[in-house]
Amino acid sequence: MAQKPSIAKGTRDFTPEEVTKRNYIVNTIKKYFEVFGFLPIETPSFENSETLMGKYGDEGDRLIFKILNSGDFLSKVNDELFAKKDANILTPKISEKALRYDLTVPFARYVVMHQNEIDLPFKRYQIQPVWRADRPQKGRFREFYQCDADVVGSTSLWQEVEFVQLYDTVFNSLGLKNVTIKINNRKILSGIAEVIGAKDKLIDFTVALDKLDKIGEDGVKKEMLEKGISKEAIEKVQPLFAFDGANAEKLKSLKSLLSKSDEGTKGVEELEFILHAIDAIGLKGAVLELDVTLARGLNYYTGAIFEVAAPAEVKMGSIGGGGRYDDLTGIFGLKDVSGVGISFGLDRIYLVLEELGLFPGSVSENTKVLFLNFGDKEALYCLKAITKLREAGIKAELYPDNAKMKKQMTYANKRNVPYVVLAGSKEIDEATFTLKSMNSGTQDTVSFQKLLEAVQH
C-alpha cells in the first residue's frame, strides 16, 4: 500500500469553491486593468538563472528556487570543486534555470527582448504565479500569485496618479473599504540620509526606519546605532518620529527638513504633485497617506513607492505594493526606460475578504438543474431537454448512473442544486417533466416550455 500523499511545503490545493472565489478577485482586477488600458502578457514560469540572480539582493538570491540541470547534472563538477562545498560556486554548475521570483524582472527582460515591436509607453498587466523558497507563515506561501500592472517608457507623474486610482477602484469594487494606500518617495529617503550625513548608509537607514510601527522609536534608534549611523545623525531625524497630521502638514515639514538636498526636494515636489492631483479627483474608498517610514526592500525603486495596507482590523501584511524604477531595463542593457508599476497580492486579498466576509453570495457557479436518471430510455429523453436548456445558457446536468433515487436526491441536495427534474415513463408518455424545487420541496408536472421559464430566473 502506498504512503499517504502530501504536497510540498508552502503550496496549496484549491477546492472548486476556493477557485471560484479566487476567480472572482482575479476577474475584478483584470477588468480594471483593462479598463485602465493595460494589455496582458505572460512569461515562462522559469527563466535562465542569470536573468534572475542578483536582481533582488543576497536575500533574494537565497529565496530563488533553482532548477537542477537535466541529465547528468554533476558532469560539470570535478572532485576539487565538490570538495570545497561552496554553494555559490557549485550552484551555477549544476543549475542554469530558476523559477520566477516576481513578475517585474521577467517583464524588464521582456521589454528589452521585444523593444523593437513595443510602442512606448507600454502598459502591460500580468497575472501569474511566482515562487519563493521562504518559510511559510500567515499569508506567506512558497507558491503564490501576483497581479502586476506596469507602464514603461514614460516619466510622467500622471502614471503614479492613475495607479493610486487603480488601487482605489479595484479595492472599492471588491467591497474592501478603508484600505490605506501608503505612498513615499525614494528620493525623500535619499535626501534625508544625505541631510543627516548618512548617505552611505541609505539601505540600513531605510530598513530601520521601515520598522517604526513595529519596534517603535527606541527600537529604530537602537538599530540605526547598531548599523553605524551616528548619534548626531539620528538626532537630526527626530522630527520624523513625531510625524503626524494631514498629508499637507507632512509635506510642509519635509520641505523644510530637506531644503538643503536637491534630490530630497525633488522627491517632495513629486509627491506633492501626486497628492494634489488625487486631492482634486478624490478617491472612492481608499485613503492615501504619506508615510515617510515606508521603504520597501527592492533596491531598484527610484521614485514613488506604494504599499497598500489591509483594513486595520485584519492582521495582515501588505496586500499590494509598487513604485517607480527609473532604469529597470538598464540591467539588461536598455538604458533610459523608466517604469512604474503596482502589484496586487491575490492570496492575501483572498484571506482578507474571507476574514471580513466580503465575498458576495452569488459567486457560486453551481449547476441549476439536475435530471435524475431512471434508465437509458429516460436518460435519452432527459438529455434532449438538457441540450436545449444548455443552449439557453442554463447549467444543467444528468445524473450519470441509474442509481437509487434516494442517492440521486442526496447528491442534488449536497451539491446545493436548486432544481431537480424527474422524468419516468409517465412523463415521457405525456411529454412532460416533473420539476421539483429543492428549496421549497414542492413539485409540478409541466411542459418543457414551462420548465424552461421556471428555471430561467
Next chain:
RNA sequence: GUGGUUGUAGCUCAGCUGGUUAGAGCGCUAGAUUGUGGUUCUAGAGGUCGCCGGUUCGAAACCGGUCUUCCACCCCA
C-alpha cells in the same frame, strides 16, 4: 537562514505519572421509507497514533533524527 510550535478516523479533537482490544462529535455507508433530499431513529465501515530509529517486559505517550503545520525574527505579496 535563526528560534519556538504542531501532527491520533474523511473533518474537529479527547486519550491520566508508559500497562489489555486507541475513543467522541460531525461526516460517510446501509436500513426504517420498492418514484423523492434536508429532520429523526437503528446498524455498520473506517486508524501501520506523520515517518525512521532508540529506551523499555511493554510506547500514541519518554528520547534522538526527519518531514509537515502554525507563529516570531530575517525578508516580503
